[in-house]
Amino acid sequence: RRSGSKVAAIGIDLDKFKEINDTRGHAAGDEVLATLSRRMQDCLEADETVARFGGDEFAAAKRFEDVTQLHDFIKRLEACLHDEIRIDGYDIKPGASLGVAIYPQDADNLEALLNNSDLAMYRAKDALTERVCFYEVSMDEAARSRRLIANDLWQAVERNELQLHYQVQKSVNSGNTIGYEVLLRWHHPARGTIPPSDFIPIAEECGAILPIGEWVLREACREAATWNNEHKIAVNLSPVQLGNADVADLVHRVLLDTGLSPHRLELEITESTIIGDKERALQTLRRIKAFGVTIAIDDFGTGYSSLETLRAFPFDKIKLDRSFMSEVEASPEAKAIIRAILALGQTLRVPVLAEGVETRHQLQILLDEGCDEAQGYFLGRPMPVERIRPDLATGKAA
C-alpha cells in the first residue's frame, strides 16, 4: 500500500493431476510436483514468490508497476507448467489452470485477493480454451448465487420443493414399456423451476446430494411398489453418492422399507462415477448388484475411457448418449458409431438403450440396426407420476 505498486495473486491448479497419480502411480505424481516446484522456483525474478498450498494447488505472487511485467511472469510460469516431464521413459504433459486477481483493483485485503484468484482459477479450469483467467466481478456474483442455491438445496426436501418426473423406456421391437427413468425436478419458491443440470452439480459440491439422492431413491421405490405391473424404475446415482460407503446399505434398506422387488430397480451411473476411486466404486456396485438390482451405464460414449469401463464391470445396460441420436440422420459417422456400439453390446450380451429419440425416423433407424431399447421425447416426455399412473393401472403402455 505504501509503495503504491500493484500485487497480483495467481492461483495455480494442476490439470489432470489425479489422472497422473492413478495411471502412473504416486511416486510419479510426487516427482511431477517436485519438478514443477523446482522449475517455478528457478524462473523467479525480483518481487516474485511461488508456494505450494497443498495437493496439486500452488499460488504465486508478483509485485508490479506495469501490467506487461505481470504478463511476462505468467508466460514464464506457463512454460514451467506445460513443458513435458520425462519419468521412467514416459513423457508426462502436466499443464495447469491459472487464476489472477490484482491488488488493489480486485480486492484490498489478502483474504479477498486469494479468494478472488481462486474464483478466476475455477473459471479457467471450467473453460476449454482458456488456461489463464483474470478475476471479474461477475464471478463473485456467480459464486454468491451458487452459495445461495446451495443453502436452499439443503432445505428443498423438507420444504417439499422436489418432485419426480418419469420418462418411459420402451422396447424398440415390440414397443412395449420396459420401465421409467426417474428425473428430479426442483421448484424453487423464488427462482421457479431449476433444471437438474444446474442444481445437481451444486448439490454434489456442497453434499446436499446425499439427502436429496436418498429422497429420490426412497420416493421412486415407494411409488413403483404400488404399481400392479413389472415395470422397472431407473434412478440416477451421483458419483458423490457412490463415493459414500453407505450407498449399498441405503439401497438395501430402501428396498426392505418399500417392499420393491430388487429386480425392478435399476441404477444409472456415468463413467465419471467409476473413474474416481475405481476399486471402491466397483466393490460397492458389486454389492448392490448382488441384491438383484441392475446397473446401467449412462451417457455412454461421451467419456474418455468407455471401453475400459465396460471391461471393468458387468453392466446390465448401456445407455447410448443422446448426442449420437441427434446426429444420426445427417452424419454417417454417428450412425457408424451407433452400429459399432450395438455390435459391442451384442457380443458382450448387454442390451443397448438409445437416449434422446425425438423422431419416428430415428426410431426406424434403431429398429433397422437392431437396437434393444429407446427413450426420448418421441416415445414420451418426462412427466409427473399422475400422468403415467392411469395407463399403468390398465397395464397399457404409457
Ligand code: C2E
Ligand atoms: P440423464 O440421466 O442422461 O437423463 C436424461 C436427460 O435427457 C433428461 O434431462 C431428459 O429430460 C433428457 N431427455 C430425454 N429425452 C430427450 C430427448 O428426446 N431430447 C432431448 N434433447 N433430451 C431428452 P434432465 O431431466 O434435465 O436431467 C439432466 C441430467 O440430470 C440427467 O441426465 C441426470 O444426469 C441428472 N439427474 C436428473 N435427475 C437426477 C437425480 O435424481 N439424481 C442425480 N444424481 N442426477 C439426476
Ligand code: MG
Ligand atoms: Mg440417466
Ligand code: MG
Ligand atoms: Mg443419460
